[in-house]
Amino acid sequence: MTENEIAKIREKIFQSKKILITTHINPDGDGIGSGLALVNKLIKLKKKVSFINRDPLPKIYKFLPGSKRVKNLSKINENFDLAIILECPEIERTGNIIDFKKQVKYSINIDHHIGNMMYADLNVIDSKAAAVGIQIYKMMKGFNWYIDKDIATCIYTSIIIDTGSFRYSNTTPEVHLITAELIKAGANPEFIASEVYATTKNSTELFRRMLSELKIIKNIGWSFITKDMLKKTRADESDTDNFINSIRSIKEVDIAVLFKEYGKNITKASFRSKNGFDVNVIAKKFGGGGHKHAAGCVISQPLKKAEKSVISEIFQYYKDKIK
Amino acid sequence: MTENEIAKIREKIFQSKKILITTHINPDGDGIGSGLALVNKLIKLKKKVSFINRDPLPKIYKFLPGSKRVKNLSKINENFDLAIILECPEIERTGNIIDFKKQVKYSINIDHHIGNMMYADLNVIDSKAAAVGIQIYKMMKGFNWYIDKDIATCIYTSIIIDTGSFRYSNTTPEVHLITAELIKAGANPEFIASEVYATTKNSTELFRRMLSELKIIKNIGWSFITKDMLKKTRADESDTDNFINSIRSIKEVDIAVLFKEYGKNITKASFRSKNGFDVNVIAKKFGGGGHKHAAGCVISQPLKKAEKSVISEIFQYYKDKIK
Structure with missing residues (x-):
C-alpha cells in the first residue's frame, strides 16, 4: 500500500x-x-x-x-x-x-x-x-x-x-x-x-458420513452433503466449512470438490486445489469464482446432476493434465 | 538460555x-x-x-x-x-x-x-x-x-x-x-x-473407521485402532499420529484418548487434553509420561482391557471435576 x-x-x-x-x-x-x-x-x-x-x-x-x-x-x-x-x-x-x-x-x-x-x-x-x-x-x-x-x-x-x-x-x-x-x-x-476450527460431536459424525461418500478418481477427490445428512446428524451447515480442506490434503488429490444440497434444484460446490491446478476456471464456468486454489459456485441443478456436470467438466478441462 | x-x-x-x-x-x-x-x-x-x-x-x-x-x-x-x-x-x-x-x-x-x-x-x-x-x-x-x-x-x-x-x-x-x-x-x-500432516486415501479410510468407533461420555472422547483396521485399510501405523488431535478438538471433549493395538498384550495409549485437564498424571499411572496436555503410555494388556483400565482410571481421577 x-x-x-x-x-x-x-x-x-x-x-x-x-x-x-x-x-x-x-x-x-x-x-x-x-x-x-x-x-x-x-x-x-x-x-x-x-x-x-x-x-x-x-x-x-x-x-x-x-x-x-x-x-x-x-x-x-x-x-x-x-x-x-x-x-x-x-x-x-x-x-x-x-x-x-x-x-x-x-x-x-x-x-x-x-x-x-x-x-x-x-x-x-x-x-x-x-x-x-x-x-x-x-x-x-x-x-x-x-x-x-x-x-x-x-x-x-x-x-x-x-x-x-x-x-x-x-x-x-x-x-x-x-x-x-x-x-x-x-x-x-x-x-x-x-x-474457527471448532468441531462438535454432531459435526464429527457428519464428517464421518461425508468421508463414507468420498470418491477419488485420478487426482480428483469429491464428496457431498445432503439435507438429510444434516438432519440425521443434527449438524449445522456451517460445520461443513472446513470439510473441503480435508479432501484437499489427501496426497492423491490435486482437485477437491464438495457438493452441498441447498434445495431441490440448488447445489453449492466448493473447490480447492494444489500442485498448480486452477479451480477458479472451473467455478467460473458455472457462474462462480474465487482464487486459483479456492473457489466456489452455486448450480441450479439437483445435487446428483450438479455433481455429474461439475466432475465431467473437470475431466474435460484437464483431460491432458490429469494423472 | x-x-x-x-x-x-x-x-x-x-x-x-x-x-x-x-x-x-x-x-x-x-x-x-x-x-x-x-x-x-x-x-x-x-x-x-x-x-x-x-x-x-x-x-x-x-x-x-x-x-x-x-x-x-x-x-x-x-x-x-x-x-x-x-x-x-x-x-x-x-x-x-x-x-x-x-x-x-x-x-x-x-x-x-x-x-x-x-x-x-x-x-x-x-x-x-x-x-x-x-x-x-x-x-x-x-x-x-x-x-x-x-x-x-x-x-x-x-x-x-x-x-x-x-x-x-x-x-x-x-x-x-x-x-x-x-x-x-x-x-x-x-x-x-x-x-507432516500428509493424509492419503488409505489413511483417510482408516480415520473414517476410527471415527466409527468414537465414544464420547461426559467430557472424555476416545477411540481405537486395531491391527485388523490397519490391515484392511492398508494404512500405516504412523498415519495415525494426528488422529488424536481430531478427537481433542471436538468441543464436548476435554480429555481425548486413542488406543492402538500393538500386539496381543501390548496397547499404546495417546492422551490429549484441554481446559486445564492434566493427562500427564494419567499416563504416569500407567508408566508413561509427557506434558499436561499431551502424554502417552504403553500398557501390557490387550486393547479392550487396556481401554477399560484407562477410561475407568480417568473417571476415577477426575470424578469430582468431570462435567
Missing part, C-alpha cells in the same frame, strides 16, 4: 459520515475479519458505519468482536458517502446489493486478487498480500491507528483463513511478523483457533 | 570429537527436529555425531534433512565425549539406551518440561520455550551459527509440532518472530505441512 493510497483513504474516511463496508457473496473469514477490523475502529471515530453483505455471516465468525453489526441484504435502499469494498475482484462479487454509482459518493476497492477489475474510484490492489487483512493492517499502521485487542482478533482471523493457518505458500516471513504484532496486541491464537 | 549456558555448551561441543544426540522414547517432531538441526550443523563442524533413540523415526519425519542418520537401538555399546539429551524430563525417558555415567564423559540436558529432574552435568531448562527447537534456535544464534535451509526446516518442524501449527496457548509473539526468520532462511511452510 503506497503512501498516496494511505493518504487518500484517510482523507475519504475523515470526510465521510455514512460509510458502507461490504465483501463478497458467501463471505469468508478474510472479508469478515477485514471488515470487522474496520468497523471496530470506525465506530470509535463516531462514523455511521454499516457492514452489509448479500449473504449471512457464517456461524463460525460470530465470536468476532462487532459481529452483531454484520447484516445481510439483497438490496440496500440507503445512500452512503463512502463504500469500502473488500476482497471483490469484480463489482458483481458484491452480489449487486447496491448501485455504487448512484447510491455511493465515493468507492474504495481493497483486494488481493490478480486480475481485479479496478471498478472503484480508488483501487488498492496488492496481489502479494496473503490476505486483505494484511492490507488493512498496513493501512491502519499507515494511519498510525492503535491496534487494540478487538482489531487484532479480527485481522488474525483473516490471516489464518487465507493462509490455512500459516500452511499455504502465501505464508511469507512478513505474515509471521505481523502475526507476532497481533498477538502482542491481544489476539489469542488458541481461542481463535478453537472458534 | 543464559550467556553462561551458551558459553558452556559451545566449549563442550568444541572440546568433543564423538557426540551422541538422543531424545525420548516414541520420538516426536520436537525431539527429532531439534536433534536433526544439531546433527546437520555438527557434521559440518567435522564432529563424529550419532543421533540414536530407542524407538524408530516416525515415517512422517523422513523428509527432514539428515533423517537417514537417525538410528534406533535398545542398547549402545560405544563411548562418547558428549551426550546431548533432548526433551527428556527424566533420564529414563531416553529408554536407558546407554549408561550415561560410564559411557559418556559429559552430558547436557536440554528440555522445556516443568519439573525436569536435572540429571545431567549441565541442565538447560526453559519451561517457557514452546519447543526444544526454540531453545536450539536461540543456542545457535548465541553461537553465531549460520542457520541454513536444512537447519531452518528441522527447527520449523519442531515448532509446528509443539504449537499445533501455531494454535496452542504456547504460541507467543516470539514463536512467530523466530518462524519468520526460519522462513527467511529457507524453511518452506507449505512443503513441510504437506509432509
